[in-house]
Amino acid sequence: MNIRDGVKTAENKVSSETRKLSEFVIDRSKSITDRLESFEDILNLEVGDTALNRAKALEREFNIRQLYIKYEGDNPTGTQKDRIAFAQVYDALRRDFDVVSLATCGNYGVAVALAANLAGLHCRIYIPESYHTERVEEMRSLNAEIIRLPGSYEDVVSRSSELARENEWYDANPGGANTPLQITAYAQIAHEIYEDLGDAPKYCAVPVSNGTLLAGIYRGFVSLYKRGKTSRVPRMIAASSSFKNPIVQSFKKGLDYCRDLNPENIKETKFNEPLINWHSFDGEEALYALRESGGAAINVSDRKLKEMASILQKKEGFRILPASTAGLIALLELHEAEPMEPDRYVAILTAKN
Numbered sequence: 001m002n003i004r005d006g007v008k009t010a011e012n013k014v015s016s017e018t019r020k021l022s023e024f025v026i027d028r029s030k031s032i033t034d035r036l037e038s039f040e041d042i043l044n045l046e047v048g049d050t051a052l053n054r055a056k057a058l059e060r061e062f063n064i065r066q067l068y069i070k071y072e073g074d075n076p077t078g079t080q081k082d083r084i085a086f087a088q089v090y091d092a093l094r095r096d097f098d099v100v101s102l103a104t105c106g107n108y109g110v111a112v113a114l115a116a117n118l119a120g121l122h123c124r125i126y127i128p129e130s131y132h133t134e135r136v137e138e139m140r141s142l143n144a145e146i147i148r149l150p151g152s153y154e155d156v157v158s159r160s161s162e163l164a165r166e167n168e169w170y171d172a173n174p175g176g177a178n179t180p181l182q183i184t185a186y187a188q189i190a191h192e193i194y195e196d197l198g199d200a201p202k203y204c205a206v207p208v209s210n211g212t213l214l215a216g217i218y219r220g221f222v223s224l225y226k227r228g229k230t231s232r233v234p235r236m237i238a239a240s241s242s243f244k245n246p247i248v249q250s251f252k253k254g255l256d257y258c259r260d261l262n263p264e265n266i267k268e269t270k271f272n273e274p275l276i277n278w279h280s281f282d283g284e285e286a287l288y289a290l291r292e293s294g295g296a297a298i299n300v301s302d303r304k305l306k307e308m309a310s311i312l313q314k315k316e317g318f319r320i321l322p323a324s325t326a327g328l329i330a331l332l333e334l335h336e337a338e339p340m341e342p343d344r345y346v347a348i349l350t351a352k353n
Helices: 016-026 032-046 056-062 081-094 107-119 136-141 153-167 176-197 212-226 246-252 283-293 302-316 322-337
Strands: 051-054 067-071 099-103 122-128 145-149 203-207 235-241 296-300 345-349
Touching (some): 056 067, 081 099, 081 107, 081 176, 099 107, 107 122, 107 136, 136 145, 145 153, 176 345, 203 322, 212 235, 212 283, 235 283, 235 322, 246 283, 246 296, 296 322
Parallel strands (some): 067 345, 099 122, 203 235, 203 345, 235 296
Antiparallel strands (some): 051 067
């Protein structure tokens, strides 16, 4: 079996062609127009166009037809975060910033570190003291500066944004002014699914934390539908760690806004860390997508995350982070509760932490 490994080392992230383009981008004697064009070439070479795989073994296992997995592990650092990281660094380069800063729990930091390294920008990454991401060494190998701060992830996002304003650095954190840019970057996933299927799927299931990924995919499908490219907008399914995500909990309570959770009730484990938070920075956008698409929101336990990661490796050859399986679990649970008619169903696997 060909095992797809979400783990990618700093040495094999990008092609030799990309390295050559990077040398041009970093050369400040060149015009900004030419440097930006070269960075666009890097983005087009390295980011997106990820595989959409029909999961026939899972179809047989769970008695569902035409189940597809959109595998974001094909991106250079192994997750969907490359899509927004490269978009943010392009924006920083265009606006003549020298420093890009952000808070991260792991994935996004590696993605921005790589993009900034290729663009010749300094990268400052803030990580909560309590988090022990395995990807810190990758960030350092890409010349990022790592700073530990006390508090929750949300606290560190706020503090790092303050420091960016004070020092006139580019703030690449989620939410605020960055939401439209990040949603546009994630909307490309919908376009890629459409290109492979020729239409939108009936359901699209997504693991959620801040909500930007789900909101972006939904906006992409809405754009395609309004342009007459697809016959429908898929029903969006949000899935996260049980009772530890404000988007899922707000939707289940029928709220029309994303209500913060009590930070004291959020307990991190090695399985749920990429999914949990007490405040979702793009929660309102994600809730809107769920409501407008007639979607659903599902709580998923650590045990189920771990079990599905094992099933995916054995049945489909994917070796990925358990948290990445949340959307797929939710889709299959909905099918179990009320069998879905033969159609096309897509689950997003966001891959390695």
